[in-house]
Amino acid sequence: MKYGLGLIAVAAITAVAGTAAISDSNADKAALAAVKARQSQMTLYAFNIGLLGGMAKGNVEYDATAASAAAANLASLSKLDQSRLWPQGSDNETLGHDVTEALPKIWAADSDIAQKGMALVEAATAMESAAGGGLDSLRGAMGPLGKSCGSCHETYRQAKN
Amino acid sequence: MRILLKIIVVLGVVAAGALWMLSGPNPLPKDTMAGLTGDATRGETVFWAGGCASCHADPKAEGEDKLVLSGGYRIESPFGTFLAPNISPGPAGIGDWSDLDLANALMHGLSPEGQHLYPALPYTTYIHMQPQDVADLKAYMDTLPVSDVASLPHELAFPFNIRRGLGLWKLVNLSESWVMTQANTPELERGRYLVEALGHCAECHTPRDVTGGLDRDKWMSGAPNPSGKGEIPAIDPANLDWSAGDIAYYLETGFTPDYDSAGGQMAKVIAGMAHLDSSDRDAIAAYLKALP
Numbered sequence: 001m002k003y004g005l006g007l008i009a010v011a012a013i014t015a016v017a018g019t020a021a022i023s024d025s026n027a028d029k030a031a032l033a034a035v036k037a038r039q040s041q042m043t044l045y046a047f048n049i050g051l052l053g054g055m056a057k058g059n060v061e062y063d064a065t066a067a068s069a070a071a072a073n074l075a076s077l078s079k080l081d082q083s084r085l086w087p088q089g090s091d092n093e094t095l096g097h098d099v100t101e102a103l104p105k106i107w108a109a110d111s112d113i114a115q116k117g118m119a120l121v122e123a124a125t126a127m128e129s130a131a132g133g134g135l136d137s138l139r140g141a142m143g144p145l146g147k148s149c150g151s152c153h154e155t156y157r158q159a160k161n
Numbered sequence: 162m163r164i165l166l167k168i169i170v171v172l173g174v175v176a177a178g179a180l181w182m183l184s185g186p187n188p189l190p191k192d193t194m195a196g197l198t199g200d201a202t203r204g205e206t207v208f209w210a211g212g213c214a215s216c217h218a219d220p221k222a223e224g225e226d227k228l229v230l231s232g233g234y235r236i237e238s239p240f241g242t243f244l245a246p247n248i249s250p251g252p253a254g255i256g257d258w259s260d261l262d263l264a265n266a267l268m269h270g271l272s273p274e275g276q277h278l279y280p281a282l283p284y285t286t287y288i289h290m291q292p293q294d295v296a297d298l299k300a301y302m303d304t305l306p307v308s309d310v311a312s313l314p315h316e317l318a319f320p321f322n323i324r325r326g327l328g329l330w331k332l333v334n335l336s337e338s339w340v341m342t343q344a345n346t347p348e349l350e351r352g353r354y355l356v357e358a359l360g361h362c363a364e365c366h367t368p369r370d371v372t373g374g375l376d377r378d379k380w381m382s383g384a385p386n387p388s389g390k391g392e393i394p395a396i397d398p399a400n401l402d403w404s405a406g407d408i409a410y411y412l413e414t415g416f417t418p419d420y421d422s423a424g425g426q427m428a429k430v431i432a433g434m435a436h437l438d439s440s441d442r443d444a445i446a447a448y449l450k451a452l453p
Contacts, residue, residue: 046420053420057410143435146414149422150431151223159391159425 031090035100038085041077048074049145052131056142062135071124071131078124082117092158101158116152123148184328186275189268193292194260199300207298209436210359211287215429216245219310227432230254231308236281237388240373241317243281251307264295270331277327279315285335285375289358334374341448352448355441360434362445365393365426381452391425397452408446409439 051070054060089095091104106113123145130141208214217230229249236243247254255263258273265271270284278284320326339357344350356362367375368384383395395401403411407418412434415423423431434442 046422049416049420053410053414053416057406142414142416146416146422147432147435150415150424150428153422153424154426154428157424159386159427160394 031087031095032099034085034087034090035095035102038082038102039100041080041082041085044077045074045149048077052127052138053142055135056139062138064132064134067138068128068132071128075121075124075128078117078121086113097158103156103158106156111156113152113156116148116156119151120148184277184325184332186271186277186328187269187331188265188271188275189261191261193264194296197260197293197296199260199296199298201297201300201304203294204297204299204301206437206441207290207294207359208301209433210355210441211298212359212361212430212433213248213298213302215426215433216282217248229306229308230302231310232312233310238281238373239387240321241315243279243315243317244313245281246312247308247310248302249308250303250305251309253309253311254307255302256307258299260296260299263299264290264292267295270327270335277324277331279324279327280330280334280373283361283364286358286361286364288335288337289339289354291358294359330372330374333372340377340380341452344448346447348444348447349451351441352444352446352451355437355445356448360430360445362396362430366396381449386425393425396449398450401449405443405446405450408449409442412437412442412445413439 048070051060052067052074055062055067086102086106088107090100091102091106092100093104105111123141127138127141127145130137214227214230216234216236217232218227218234219229219231220234222229230247231249231254232245232247234245236245250256258266262273265273266278266282267284267287268290269288270278270280270282272278315322339353340363341349341353341357344353363375363381365387366381366384367377368379368382370376381395381397382400384393385391386393401408403418411417411423412431414435415428415431417423434445
């Protein structure tokens with residue numbers, strides 16, 4: 001729940017940032033830095049899942065230790081405090097579609113992105129316990145993990161151009 | 162001059178009459194479903210492969226709630242916004258429909274009263290369904306929860322709000338022929354059925370001509386997103402170099418070969434495909450790889 005709170009805090013903190021009297025260009029720089037940081041975080045998810053997926057597909061030989069390490073990374077990453085990664089005004093309408101794929105809906109009043117983030121924490125934690133328990137156990141945890149990524153992308157990320 | 166005018170008027174009336182006749186309903190033969198008994202277990206596969214829940218579940222539903230087919234999902238198009246109706250097995254849905262009623266809706270785009278349905282319900286795909294699959298699907302849908310949420314009206318401008326006009330559209334765009342004319346192995350045949358009869362992949366991945374029908378010469382070569390934002394990627398072999406294994410795995414988990422994860426409407430499609438047997442996902446991948 002602690003991590004969930006971190007995400008929920010996003011809304012509150014961004015509201016504050018929105019009202020703070022910082023100059024436009026500084027705000028821009030801060031927004032761009034946040035975009036870069038969150039995209040890097042996503043890339044690290046993909047990098048760690050790359051090893052697990054390679055094993056699940058049979059392209060890489062199953063190795064319990066390596067799988068557990070990648071899954072532990074993923075679980076830790078999913079639990080990082082993200083409150084500074086999603087400042088208000090860092091959506092693709094404001095910054096441009098070539099800069100970010102984050103949809104303005106993330107910051108809407110009825111946004112449930114925090115729940116989507118929690119769902120990832122759950123799926124990544126399940127993978128952490130499954131990855132070392134044999135190939136079938138790893139394979140079984142891949143589906144729910146993919147679902148947790150996809151369910152957030154479905155609503156809050158611009159589809160491919 | 163007066164006579165010429167009269168002739169023109171008469172011809173005009175005849176033409177209009179012909180159009181009116183042509184735009185009338187064309188239901189399935191009454192005995193289409195005769196002797197068929199639905200099997201709910203098989204019907205579940207048809208349900209997920211057909212992606213019914215993508216449109217007919219409450220757009221906010223997650224998990225088991227996706228089986229409550231209360232409708233409400235908004236489908237944006239250049240003609241206006243369609244709202245998927247309630248098709249749960251109760252009075253607000255299609256509780257009193259026969260198997261033949263469902264077959265007419267899915268395969269010929271007709272309501273039980275003989276009104277044309279909008280092709281936002283992808284009957285240009287479902288026209289290829291086997292009647293047995295419709296019976297199985299109906300048996301499965303009858304086991305789903307009832308919802309009493311009322312269906313909402315579409316938000317369409319004139320003339321697209323005139324259902325009768327759809328008869329002509331159907332004459333031009335509704336075809337029983339397969340796009341992949343040769344499916345030489347059982348796997349390809351299954352893949353063709355899953356893609357061209359059930360999965361309606363082309364409805365998103367194929368561009369449309371001026372009438373809004375699918376351009377079969379550009380099958381799966383990518384298309385502008387009908388909602389107006391972005392582009393739906395091409396998935397024909399000329400443009401997508403993924404292996405068959407990569408495609409099948411994407412359909413199961415949503416992970417691309419780079420372990421990015423699918424978004425947009427494709428995430429919903431994958432949520433359905435994940436319910437299929439892995440041999441079915443392999444068949445879809447084989448079909449895509451075999452396209453010209």
